[in-house]
Structures are given as C-alpha cells and as structure tokens.
Amino acid sequence: MKKTLAFVVSMAAAAFAADVQVVAPSGADFSPDAPQIVNSLVRAAVSQSGNTPVEDSTEIQLRTNIMTMGSSYIVVCEQAKAGVVVGSGKQKAASVDALDAAIEQAVLSALGEKKPEAPAGPAPEPVAVAPAPQPAADSATAPKKEPLPVNTSVVTVEVEEAPAAKTEEPVGEKRPTRNYNSFGVGAAIWHNYDYFANPKDIKDGKDRDEERSWNATFAFHYARIFEVSAHAAITMVNNTNFVVGKGWELHDVFLIGARYYTSTGAVSPFFGGGFGIGGQLDFHYENFDEVVALGLAGGLEAGIVLFRNSALQLELGVAWDALWDEFESFKRRFGSGTAYIALNY
Known part of the structure; x- marks a missing residue:
C-alpha cells in the first residue's frame, strides 16, 4: 500500500513539472567566470522548484538579469510563456557571498514557488485565566510571619571597562582585471x-x-x-x-x-x-x-x-x-x- 501511494504521489509531481529553458544571464560581468556560475545557480534553483532546466527552446523561458546598485547586487528573474512575462522575482544581495541565496529566491518567486510565509492578519490576543480561589485562612489559627532580616552591609564592585574596539574603514571590492x-x-x-x-x-x-x-x-x-x-x-x-x-x-x-x-x-x-x-x-x-x-x-x-x-x-x-x-x-x-x-x- 505504501509503495502504491508513493508511486501515485511521484506521478502527480511529474505531471505538474515542466521543462524550463534557462536563458544565458545578462549583466554577470563582475568576474571572468561569473556567467557560468550564475547560470549553474539558476539551473539548480529551477531543479529545486520541481521543474527541469533545459537549454533547448521550450514554452517556458526563464531570463535572469544581474544589476549593481552601489556595492549591492540586484537579481531580477522573469518567467515568460510564448514571449509574454507571466511571473517575476526580484532579490537584493549585499555582497557576492550572498548572491546564491538571492538568485534562488528570485528564481522560485518567478516560477511561483515562494517559501511559505506567516498568515496575514493580527496575532490572536492571549486569554487571561483567572487564578483558582484559595481557601480563606483562619486568622486565629494562622501562624504569624516574622519579617526577614535586612542586610545593610555595602559591597563595592570595581568593573574595568574594556577599550573601545577600533572601527575599520570598509574596503571596496576590487574588480578582477583583464x-x-x-x-x-x-x-x-x-x-x-x-x-x-x-x-x-x-x-x-x-x-x-x-x-x-x-x-x-x-x-x-x-x-x-x-x-x-x-x-x-x-x-x-x-x-x-x-x-x-x-x-x-x-x-x-x-x-x-x-x-x-x-x-x-x-x-x-x-x-x-x-x-x-x-x-x-x-x-x-x-x-x-x-x-x-x-x-x-x-x-x-x-x-x-x-x-x-x-x-x-x-x-x-x-x-x-x-x-x-x-x-x-x-x-x-x-x-x-x-x-x-x-x-x-
């Protein structure tokens, strides 16, 4: 029974999967091997969405464009069917090290595979619970509580402040030269x-x-x-x-x-x-x-x-x-x- 159910689920997933033509990315000229790296990251993200990345012309195309804005990178992905854009995704990466995550999010958004988000609307308010009633104590039989002694001694603690850390000036990223x-x-x-x-x-x-x-x-x-x-x-x-x-x-x-x-x-x-x-x-x-x-x-x-x-x-x-x-x-x-x-x- 379990094998049959797994087969049915896999066939249903394959029915919804599609071939996606990954177009060569544009704007990836910040290093000599950047176009190849960006193309590989886009193909991996397409596979993660459940679709199949191909190079031949198909009904669905995925175009990726990388732009620079100051020291940040903007990733824009567009899903096109028959030449008409039907989905898009945009992400911003603060540096080259964060570019892989930005490409993945932009591709999933363009293909309509966004990660689940928290439901919209105000959060439910907590319900106050009344404390359980306590039995009333007999004032005649209840023992009297003695006040706790108060410690009036003074304790002096010396704290040595650590020297302020030196702030380093940011160094701009160098572009590989040719x-x-x-x-x-x-x-x-x-x-x-x-x-x-x-x-x-x-x-x-x-x-x-x-x-x-x-x-x-x-x-x-x-x-x-x-x-x-x-x-x-x-x-x-x-x-x-x-x-x-x-x-x-x-x-x-x-x-x-x-x-x-x-x-x-x-x-x-x-x-x-x-x-x-x-x-x-x-x-x-x-x-x-x-x-x-x-x-x-x-x-x-x-x-x-x-x-x-x-x-x-x-x-x-x-x-x-x-x-x-x-x-x-x-x-x-x-x-x-x-x-x-x-x-x-």
Missing part, C-alpha cells in the same frame, strides 16, 4: 616638416630647401591593454611605420594613456589617447641633424573591438600621432596616421 597583448599590421600616411637649408638662406629670403611631403607607409601596431573596469582601460601603445626606397624614413612613437569603451557587449567601440616620446629617421634631408629627430609625442586613437567577451579579440582601429623634434622647440613636427587590424589575447 590584460591583453595586441599585435597588428596596417597602413599609414606620414608627413615631415618644412625645412630651410640654413639660417643664412632664411635671412636672404631664399626658397625652402625641403618642403613638407606626404608618403604612404607600412605600419606595425603593438599595445598592452590593462582593463580597470568594464568601460575603461590603461594602455601602452607603440606604432611604427616606415618607407623604403629613395628618401626612406622610419617613424616610431611610444605612448602611455587610456581608452574608454562605449559599450560592454561583444562589440565595443572605443576612443582614447596618450602621451610619450618618439623618434624619427628621415633621409629626405641632407644634414645629419635633420635626419635624426627625437622628442615628445602625443596621439589619439579610435576603433571597435569584436568578440570582447572572448579571451581572443579582434580589433579594428585608427590612430594619429605627432612627434616634435627636440624638447625645446615645437616648430619641427612630424605626423602619422595609421589604420590597422590587430589580435588581442
């Missing part, structure tokens, strides 16, 4: 600067010995990218371009700066800039002092990163840099614009 090497190739356009042959020619008003020229060049791109948040990164960029043949040149700048990502998705546009030093070899000129240039440099960059959620990324970018010969004069300025394609890993 660092990338970036190697790329491309093409560039470079220009030199107008040059007078010597000061005597300038005083005599003669024509310039070498005018500014523009040349198409090959380019090599290298960068080291240190992400400090989902939207920002510190960068070290080295762009090199060169021209071979008559009047060949070599142009190289090393810049330290930052970039800003306008999106945190798989496709992330960015823009940034940096400042540093650079060097130039330019054989358009005859004097050795003009052939070699060394000085301050600056640059701007913009582009787009594809597959940013992956450990291997594809970057398409453009950059413009300027190099000033020597450190005391900003009249001799070289410039270079670069378009490149690079792999970040």
Whole structure:
C-alpha cells in the first residue's frame, strides 16, 4: 500500500513539472567566470522548484538579469510563456557571498514557488485565566510571619571597562582585471616638416630647401591593454611605420594613456589617447641633424573591438600621432596616421 501511494504521489509531481529553458544571464560581468556560475545557480534553483532546466527552446523561458546598485547586487528573474512575462522575482544581495541565496529566491518567486510565509492578519490576543480561589485562612489559627532580616552591609564592585574596539574603514571590492597583448599590421600616411637649408638662406629670403611631403607607409601596431573596469582601460601603445626606397624614413612613437569603451557587449567601440616620446629617421634631408629627430609625442586613437567577451579579440582601429623634434622647440613636427587590424589575447 505504501509503495502504491508513493508511486501515485511521484506521478502527480511529474505531471505538474515542466521543462524550463534557462536563458544565458545578462549583466554577470563582475568576474571572468561569473556567467557560468550564475547560470549553474539558476539551473539548480529551477531543479529545486520541481521543474527541469533545459537549454533547448521550450514554452517556458526563464531570463535572469544581474544589476549593481552601489556595492549591492540586484537579481531580477522573469518567467515568460510564448514571449509574454507571466511571473517575476526580484532579490537584493549585499555582497557576492550572498548572491546564491538571492538568485534562488528570485528564481522560485518567478516560477511561483515562494517559501511559505506567516498568515496575514493580527496575532490572536492571549486569554487571561483567572487564578483558582484559595481557601480563606483562619486568622486565629494562622501562624504569624516574622519579617526577614535586612542586610545593610555595602559591597563595592570595581568593573574595568574594556577599550573601545577600533572601527575599520570598509574596503571596496576590487574588480578582477583583464590584460591583453595586441599585435597588428596596417597602413599609414606620414608627413615631415618644412625645412630651410640654413639660417643664412632664411635671412636672404631664399626658397625652402625641403618642403613638407606626404608618403604612404607600412605600419606595425603593438599595445598592452590593462582593463580597470568594464568601460575603461590603461594602455601602452607603440606604432611604427616606415618607407623604403629613395628618401626612406622610419617613424616610431611610444605612448602611455587610456581608452574608454562605449559599450560592454561583444562589440565595443572605443576612443582614447596618450602621451610619450618618439623618434624619427628621415633621409629626405641632407644634414645629419635633420635626419635624426627625437622628442615628445602625443596621439589619439579610435576603433571597435569584436568578440570582447572572448579571451581572443579582434580589433579594428585608427590612430594619429605627432612627434616634435627636440624638447625645446615645437616648430619641427612630424605626423602619422595609421589604420590597422590587430589580435588581442
């Protein structure tokens, strides 16, 4: 009889269970393995509710979104049938350590499996019980009670106060950083600067010995990218371009700066800039002092990163840099614009 009853109960539970498609969670980017961990917690909560978590498309879908509010995490789960939201649950976790319990409660609420709560309404008032009547004592036969002696001695107790505990300042949670090497190739356009042959020619008003020229060049791109948040990164960029043949040149700048990502998705546009030093070899000129240039440099960059959620990324970018010969004069300025394609890993 007991076996038959257990079988009937199990068949009834299976009849009410359903396949629930667990959609990949969104907003879980606070650590590299967070999406996988959150997805596993959601699937475990679905199983706890008596349903079956699946990856294929079903009638019932469960979507999970995690948002940050200050140092807290907000978990929102939505149950959708045929594209229409029919149930939702929201929970707040004070830290990452409490995120598993918040996910479980939000999933159960979205699936309609809330834990039992105390019944609503005012609590019943206690009923006063009258004390049982005591038989009246005969005043003549009842013994007289003597008053208890009073102790008038004074006892002094010394209490040593413990020193107040030092309050520690709260330390903000650090976000795991992601660092990338970036190697790329491309093409560039470079220009030199107008040059007078010597000061005597300038005083005599003669024509310039070498005018500014523009040349198409090959380019090599290298960068080291240190992400400090989902939207920002510190960068070290080295762009090199060169021209071979008559009047060949070599142009190289090393810049330290930052970039800003306008999106945190798989496709992330960015823009940034940096400042540093650079060097130039330019054989358009005859004097050795003009052939070699060394000085301050600056640059701007913009582009787009594809597959940013992956450990291997594809970057398409453009950059413009300027190099000033020597450190005391900003009249001799070289410039270079670069378009490149690079792999970040």
